[in-house]
Amino acid sequence: MFKLIELNISEPVNQQVYRTLRRAIITCQVLPGILLSEKDISTQFNVSRQPVREAFIKLAEAGLVKILPQRGTFVTKISVKKVIDGQFIREAVECAIIKRAAQEISDADLLLLEQNLKEQIDANKRKDIRYFLEKDDEFHQILMNVVDCPMAWETVENIKAMMDRVRYLTLEDISPPEDLVKQHEKIVIALKKHDPEMAALALHEHLSTILKTIKLVSQQHNEWFVD
Known part of the structure:
Protein backbone atom coordinates (compact mmCIF):
# COMPACT_ATOMS: atom_id res chain seq x y z
CA MET A 1 0.00 0.00 0.00
CA LYS A 77 -11.93 12.71 -1.07
CA ILE A 78 -10.44 16.16 -1.64
CA SER A 79 -12.70 18.96 -0.44
CA VAL A 80 -12.53 21.97 -2.76
CA LYS A 81 -13.86 24.20 0.00
CA LYS A 82 -11.23 23.02 2.50
CA VAL A 83 -8.50 23.66 -0.07
CA ILE A 84 -9.75 27.22 -0.66
CA ASP A 85 -10.16 27.87 3.08
CA GLY A 86 -6.73 26.39 3.76
CA GLN A 87 -5.12 28.60 1.12
CA PHE A 88 -6.71 31.68 2.69
CA ILE A 89 -5.40 30.86 6.16
CA ARG A 90 -1.99 29.76 4.93
CA GLU A 91 -1.47 32.96 2.95
CA ALA A 92 -2.44 35.09 5.94
CA VAL A 93 0.12 33.33 8.14
CA GLU A 94 2.94 33.19 5.61
CA CYS A 95 2.56 36.78 4.39
CA ALA A 96 2.92 37.98 7.97
CA ILE A 97 5.99 35.76 8.33
CA ILE A 98 7.67 36.87 5.13
CA LYS A 99 7.28 40.57 5.88
CA ARG A 100 9.27 40.02 9.08
CA ALA A 101 11.70 37.73 7.29
CA ALA A 102 12.44 40.41 4.68
CA GLN A 103 13.62 42.69 7.47
CA GLU A 104 15.51 40.08 9.50
CA ILE A 105 16.94 37.66 6.92
CA SER A 106 20.69 37.05 7.05
CA ASP A 107 23.20 36.12 4.36
CA ALA A 108 23.33 32.62 5.81
CA ASP A 109 19.54 32.29 5.45
CA LEU A 110 19.73 33.48 1.85
CA LEU A 111 22.39 30.87 1.11
CA LEU A 112 20.08 28.17 2.47
CA LEU A 113 17.27 29.39 0.20
CA GLU A 114 19.56 29.49 -2.84
CA GLN A 115 20.80 25.97 -2.15
CA ASN A 116 17.20 24.86 -1.79
CA LEU A 117 16.37 26.40 -5.18
CA LYS A 118 19.21 24.44 -6.79
CA GLU A 119 17.80 21.25 -5.30
CA GLN A 120 14.33 22.11 -6.62
CA ILE A 121 15.77 22.61 -10.11
CA ASP A 122 17.63 19.31 -9.87
CA ALA A 123 14.49 17.47 -8.71
CA ASN A 124 12.57 18.90 -11.66
CA LYS A 125 15.25 17.80 -14.12
CA ARG A 126 15.04 14.27 -12.71
CA LYS A 127 11.21 14.39 -12.79
CA ASP A 128 11.20 13.49 -9.11
CA ILE A 129 7.88 15.02 -8.06
CA ARG A 130 7.92 13.72 -4.50
CA TYR A 131 11.38 15.11 -3.83
CA PHE A 132 10.40 18.40 -5.45
CA LEU A 133 7.46 18.70 -3.06
CA GLU A 134 9.79 18.03 -0.12
CA LYS A 135 12.10 20.82 -1.29
CA ASP A 136 9.11 23.13 -1.81
CA ASP A 137 8.04 22.53 1.79
CA GLU A 138 11.60 23.02 2.98
CA PHE A 139 11.73 26.41 1.21
CA HIS A 140 8.76 27.65 3.22
CA GLN A 141 10.05 26.13 6.42
CA ILE A 142 13.34 28.01 6.00
CA LEU A 143 11.38 31.27 5.77
CA MET A 144 9.67 30.53 9.07
CA ASN A 145 12.95 29.59 10.69
CA VAL A 146 14.25 33.05 9.80
CA VAL A 147 11.82 34.59 12.28
CA ASP A 148 12.18 31.67 14.73
CA CYS A 149 8.51 30.70 14.69
CA PRO A 150 8.25 26.88 14.59
CA MET A 151 4.60 27.01 15.65
CA ALA A 152 3.78 28.79 12.38
CA TRP A 153 5.14 25.88 10.35
CA GLU A 154 3.27 23.33 12.49
CA THR A 155 0.06 25.28 11.87
CA VAL A 156 0.64 25.62 8.13
CA GLU A 157 1.67 21.98 7.70
CA ASN A 158 -1.60 20.81 9.25
CA ILE A 159 -3.71 23.29 7.26
CA LYS A 160 -2.16 22.44 3.92
CA ALA A 161 -2.60 18.65 4.00
CA MET A 162 -5.59 18.81 1.65
CA MET A 163 -3.78 21.38 -0.49
CA ASP A 164 -0.78 19.08 -0.85
CA ARG A 165 -2.90 16.45 -2.56
CA VAL A 166 -3.94 19.02 -5.16
CA ARG A 167 -0.33 20.17 -5.56
CA TYR A 168 0.79 16.62 -6.29
CA LEU A 169 -1.96 16.06 -8.88
CA THR A 170 -1.18 19.33 -10.71
CA LEU A 171 2.60 19.09 -10.95
CA GLU A 172 2.62 16.99 -14.12
CA ASP A 173 1.12 19.52 -16.54
CA ILE A 174 -1.29 21.98 -14.88
CA SER A 175 1.24 23.67 -12.60
CA PRO A 176 4.71 22.54 -13.75
CA PRO A 177 7.60 22.72 -11.25
CA GLU A 178 9.58 25.15 -13.38
CA ASP A 179 6.82 27.74 -12.89
CA LEU A 180 6.93 27.22 -9.12
CA VAL A 181 10.74 27.58 -9.13
CA LYS A 182 10.40 30.94 -10.89
CA GLN A 183 7.91 32.05 -8.24
CA HIS A 184 10.33 31.01 -5.49
CA GLU A 185 13.12 32.92 -7.23
CA LYS A 186 11.00 36.09 -7.17
CA ILE A 187 10.52 35.64 -3.43
CA VAL A 188 14.28 35.30 -2.90
CA ILE A 189 14.97 38.43 -4.99
CA ALA A 190 12.56 40.41 -2.81
CA LEU A 191 14.18 39.06 0.35
CA LYS A 192 17.63 40.06 -0.91
CA LYS A 193 16.30 43.58 -1.31
CA HIS A 194 14.83 43.43 2.22
CA ASP A 195 11.56 44.66 0.74
CA PRO A 196 8.59 43.36 2.84
CA GLU A 197 5.85 44.44 0.42
CA MET A 198 7.62 43.05 -2.63
CA ALA A 199 8.21 39.77 -0.77
CA ALA A 200 4.57 39.52 0.31
CA LEU A 201 3.36 40.19 -3.23
CA ALA A 202 5.66 37.50 -4.65
CA LEU A 203 4.47 35.07 -2.00
CA HIS A 204 0.83 35.90 -2.76
CA GLU A 205 1.43 35.12 -6.45
CA HIS A 206 2.97 31.79 -5.47
CA LEU A 207 0.37 30.66 -2.93
CA SER A 208 -2.65 31.76 -4.97
CA THR A 209 -1.65 29.52 -7.89
CA ILE A 210 -3.66 26.67 -6.40
CA LEU A 211 -6.87 28.71 -6.70
CA LYS A 212 -6.37 28.74 -10.47
CA THR A 213 -5.36 25.10 -10.82
CA ILE A 214 -7.90 23.39 -8.57
CA LYS A 215 -10.75 23.88 -11.05
CA LEU A 216 -8.77 22.17 -13.82
CA VAL A 217 -7.53 19.28 -11.72
CA SER A 218 -10.96 18.67 -10.20
CA GLN A 219 -12.32 18.31 -13.73
CA GLN A 220 -9.57 15.89 -14.70
CA HIS A 221 -9.95 13.79 -11.53
CA ASN A 222 -13.62 14.31 -10.76
CA GLU A 223 -13.86 11.07 -8.78
CA TRP A 224 -11.29 12.39 -6.28
CA PHE A 225 -13.20 15.54 -5.33
CA VAL A 226 -16.23 16.66 -3.36
CA ASP A 227 -17.93 20.10 -3.17
Whole structure:
Protein backbone atom coordinates (compact mmCIF):
# COMPACT_ATOMS: atom_id res chain seq x y z
CA MET A 1 0.00 0.00 0.00
CA PHE A 2 2.79 2.42 0.82
CA LYS A 3 6.53 2.58 1.27
CA LEU A 4 7.47 1.75 4.83
CA ILE A 5 10.18 3.56 6.72
CA GLU A 6 12.61 2.15 9.21
CA LEU A 7 11.45 3.41 12.58
CA ASN A 8 14.04 5.12 14.75
CA ILE A 9 14.18 5.57 18.49
CA SER A 10 14.80 9.32 18.40
CA GLU A 11 11.21 10.24 17.45
CA PRO A 12 7.81 9.12 18.78
CA VAL A 13 6.47 6.13 16.83
CA ASN A 14 3.03 7.70 16.29
CA GLN A 15 4.61 10.70 14.54
CA GLN A 16 6.62 8.45 12.23
CA VAL A 17 3.54 6.40 11.34
CA TYR A 18 1.53 9.59 10.79
CA ARG A 19 4.16 11.10 8.51
CA THR A 20 4.42 7.92 6.41
CA LEU A 21 0.64 7.62 6.00
CA ARG A 22 0.31 11.35 5.28
CA ARG A 23 2.91 11.12 2.53
CA ALA A 24 1.23 8.03 1.05
CA ILE A 25 -2.16 9.76 0.87
CA ILE A 26 -0.78 13.03 -0.50
CA THR A 27 1.25 11.30 -3.24
CA CYS A 28 -1.71 9.18 -4.36
CA GLN A 29 -0.29 5.86 -3.20
CA VAL A 30 -3.49 5.45 -1.18
CA LEU A 31 -6.64 6.47 -3.04
CA PRO A 32 -9.84 8.11 -1.74
CA GLY A 33 -12.29 5.65 -0.22
CA ILE A 34 -9.64 3.12 0.77
CA LEU A 35 -10.10 1.56 4.21
CA LEU A 36 -7.02 1.86 6.41
CA SER A 37 -6.71 -1.16 8.67
CA GLU A 38 -5.37 -0.40 12.12
CA LYS A 39 -4.40 -4.05 12.52
CA ASP A 40 -2.65 -4.37 9.15
CA ILE A 41 -0.69 -1.14 9.53
CA SER A 42 0.45 -2.00 13.05
CA THR A 43 1.65 -5.35 11.67
CA GLN A 44 3.50 -3.71 8.76
CA PHE A 45 5.26 -1.31 11.11
CA ASN A 46 5.71 -3.98 13.78
CA VAL A 47 4.23 -1.70 16.44
CA SER A 48 1.23 -1.84 18.75
CA ARG A 49 -2.13 -0.48 17.62
CA GLN A 50 -1.95 2.56 19.92
CA PRO A 51 0.51 4.66 17.85
CA VAL A 52 -1.42 3.75 14.69
CA ARG A 53 -4.66 4.86 16.34
CA GLU A 54 -3.01 8.14 17.35
CA ALA A 55 -1.74 8.64 13.78
CA PHE A 56 -5.28 8.09 12.46
CA ILE A 57 -6.61 10.78 14.79
CA LYS A 58 -4.00 13.25 13.55
CA LEU A 59 -4.79 12.37 9.93
CA ALA A 60 -8.47 13.00 10.66
CA GLU A 61 -7.64 16.41 12.13
CA ALA A 62 -5.83 17.24 8.87
CA GLY A 63 -8.88 16.13 6.87
CA LEU A 64 -7.10 13.25 5.14
CA VAL A 65 -9.18 10.45 6.67
CA LYS A 66 -12.58 10.02 8.23
CA ILE A 67 -13.01 7.78 11.26
CA LEU A 68 -16.41 6.08 11.29
CA PRO A 69 -17.28 4.26 14.52
CA GLN A 70 -17.82 0.52 14.04
CA ARG A 71 -16.89 0.85 10.36
CA GLY A 72 -13.27 1.93 10.18
CA THR A 73 -10.98 4.68 8.93
CA PHE A 74 -11.36 5.75 5.31
CA VAL A 75 -9.25 8.04 3.13
CA THR A 76 -11.34 11.10 2.28
CA LYS A 77 -11.93 12.71 -1.07
CA ILE A 78 -10.44 16.16 -1.64
CA SER A 79 -12.70 18.96 -0.44
CA VAL A 80 -12.53 21.97 -2.76
CA LYS A 81 -13.86 24.20 0.00
CA LYS A 82 -11.23 23.02 2.50
CA VAL A 83 -8.50 23.66 -0.07
CA ILE A 84 -9.75 27.22 -0.66
CA ASP A 85 -10.16 27.87 3.08
CA GLY A 86 -6.73 26.39 3.76
CA GLN A 87 -5.12 28.60 1.12
CA PHE A 88 -6.71 31.68 2.69
CA ILE A 89 -5.40 30.86 6.16
CA ARG A 90 -1.99 29.76 4.93
CA GLU A 91 -1.47 32.96 2.95
CA ALA A 92 -2.44 35.09 5.94
CA VAL A 93 0.12 33.33 8.14
CA GLU A 94 2.94 33.19 5.61
CA CYS A 95 2.56 36.78 4.39
CA ALA A 96 2.92 37.98 7.97
CA ILE A 97 5.99 35.76 8.33
CA ILE A 98 7.67 36.87 5.13
CA LYS A 99 7.28 40.57 5.88
CA ARG A 100 9.27 40.02 9.08
CA ALA A 101 11.70 37.73 7.29
CA ALA A 102 12.44 40.41 4.68
CA GLN A 103 13.62 42.69 7.47
CA GLU A 104 15.51 40.08 9.50
CA ILE A 105 16.94 37.66 6.92
CA SER A 106 20.69 37.05 7.05
CA ASP A 107 23.20 36.12 4.36
CA ALA A 108 23.33 32.62 5.81
CA ASP A 109 19.54 32.29 5.45
CA LEU A 110 19.73 33.48 1.85
CA LEU A 111 22.39 30.87 1.11
CA LEU A 112 20.08 28.17 2.47
CA LEU A 113 17.27 29.39 0.20
CA GLU A 114 19.56 29.49 -2.84
CA GLN A 115 20.80 25.97 -2.15
CA ASN A 116 17.20 24.86 -1.79
CA LEU A 117 16.37 26.40 -5.18
CA LYS A 118 19.21 24.44 -6.79
CA GLU A 119 17.80 21.25 -5.30
CA GLN A 120 14.33 22.11 -6.62
CA ILE A 121 15.77 22.61 -10.11
CA ASP A 122 17.63 19.31 -9.87
CA ALA A 123 14.49 17.47 -8.71
CA ASN A 124 12.57 18.90 -11.66
CA LYS A 125 15.25 17.80 -14.12
CA ARG A 126 15.04 14.27 -12.71
CA LYS A 127 11.21 14.39 -12.79
CA ASP A 128 11.20 13.49 -9.11
CA ILE A 129 7.88 15.02 -8.06
CA ARG A 130 7.92 13.72 -4.50
CA TYR A 131 11.38 15.11 -3.83
CA PHE A 132 10.40 18.40 -5.45
CA LEU A 133 7.46 18.70 -3.06
CA GLU A 134 9.79 18.03 -0.12
CA LYS A 135 12.10 20.82 -1.29
CA ASP A 136 9.11 23.13 -1.81
CA ASP A 137 8.04 22.53 1.79
CA GLU A 138 11.60 23.02 2.98
CA PHE A 139 11.73 26.41 1.21
CA HIS A 140 8.76 27.65 3.22
CA GLN A 141 10.05 26.13 6.42
CA ILE A 142 13.34 28.01 6.00
CA LEU A 143 11.38 31.27 5.77
CA MET A 144 9.67 30.53 9.07
CA ASN A 145 12.95 29.59 10.69
CA VAL A 146 14.25 33.05 9.80
CA VAL A 147 11.82 34.59 12.28
CA ASP A 148 12.18 31.67 14.73
CA CYS A 149 8.51 30.70 14.69
CA PRO A 150 8.25 26.88 14.59
CA MET A 151 4.60 27.01 15.65
CA ALA A 152 3.78 28.79 12.38
CA TRP A 153 5.14 25.88 10.35
CA GLU A 154 3.27 23.33 12.49
CA THR A 155 0.06 25.28 11.87
CA VAL A 156 0.64 25.62 8.13
CA GLU A 157 1.67 21.98 7.70
CA ASN A 158 -1.60 20.81 9.25
CA ILE A 159 -3.71 23.29 7.26
CA LYS A 160 -2.16 22.44 3.92
CA ALA A 161 -2.60 18.65 4.00
CA MET A 162 -5.59 18.81 1.65
CA MET A 163 -3.78 21.38 -0.49
CA ASP A 164 -0.78 19.08 -0.85
CA ARG A 165 -2.90 16.45 -2.56
CA VAL A 166 -3.94 19.02 -5.16
CA ARG A 167 -0.33 20.17 -5.56
CA TYR A 168 0.79 16.62 -6.29
CA LEU A 169 -1.96 16.06 -8.88
CA THR A 170 -1.18 19.33 -10.71
CA LEU A 171 2.60 19.09 -10.95
CA GLU A 172 2.62 16.99 -14.12
CA ASP A 173 1.12 19.52 -16.54
CA ILE A 174 -1.29 21.98 -14.88
CA SER A 175 1.24 23.67 -12.60
CA PRO A 176 4.71 22.54 -13.75
CA PRO A 177 7.60 22.72 -11.25
CA GLU A 178 9.58 25.15 -13.38
CA ASP A 179 6.82 27.74 -12.89
CA LEU A 180 6.93 27.22 -9.12
CA VAL A 181 10.74 27.58 -9.13
CA LYS A 182 10.40 30.94 -10.89
CA GLN A 183 7.91 32.05 -8.24
CA HIS A 184 10.33 31.01 -5.49
CA GLU A 185 13.12 32.92 -7.23
CA LYS A 186 11.00 36.09 -7.17
CA ILE A 187 10.52 35.64 -3.43
CA VAL A 188 14.28 35.30 -2.90
CA ILE A 189 14.97 38.43 -4.99
CA ALA A 190 12.56 40.41 -2.81
CA LEU A 191 14.18 39.06 0.35
CA LYS A 192 17.63 40.06 -0.91
CA LYS A 193 16.30 43.58 -1.31
CA HIS A 194 14.83 43.43 2.22
CA ASP A 195 11.56 44.66 0.74
CA PRO A 196 8.59 43.36 2.84
CA GLU A 197 5.85 44.44 0.42
CA MET A 198 7.62 43.05 -2.63
CA ALA A 199 8.21 39.77 -0.77
CA ALA A 200 4.57 39.52 0.31
CA LEU A 201 3.36 40.19 -3.23
CA ALA A 202 5.66 37.50 -4.65
CA LEU A 203 4.47 35.07 -2.00
CA HIS A 204 0.83 35.90 -2.76
CA GLU A 205 1.43 35.12 -6.45
CA HIS A 206 2.97 31.79 -5.47
CA LEU A 207 0.37 30.66 -2.93
CA SER A 208 -2.65 31.76 -4.97
CA THR A 209 -1.65 29.52 -7.89
CA ILE A 210 -3.66 26.67 -6.40
CA LEU A 211 -6.87 28.71 -6.70
CA LYS A 212 -6.37 28.74 -10.47
CA THR A 213 -5.36 25.10 -10.82
CA ILE A 214 -7.90 23.39 -8.57
CA LYS A 215 -10.75 23.88 -11.05
CA LEU A 216 -8.77 22.17 -13.82
CA VAL A 217 -7.53 19.28 -11.72
CA SER A 218 -10.96 18.67 -10.20
CA GLN A 219 -12.32 18.31 -13.73
CA GLN A 220 -9.57 15.89 -14.70
CA HIS A 221 -9.95 13.79 -11.53
CA ASN A 222 -13.62 14.31 -10.76
CA GLU A 223 -13.86 11.07 -8.78
CA TRP A 224 -11.29 12.39 -6.28
CA PHE A 225 -13.20 15.54 -5.33
CA VAL A 226 -16.23 16.66 -3.36
CA ASP A 227 -17.93 20.10 -3.17
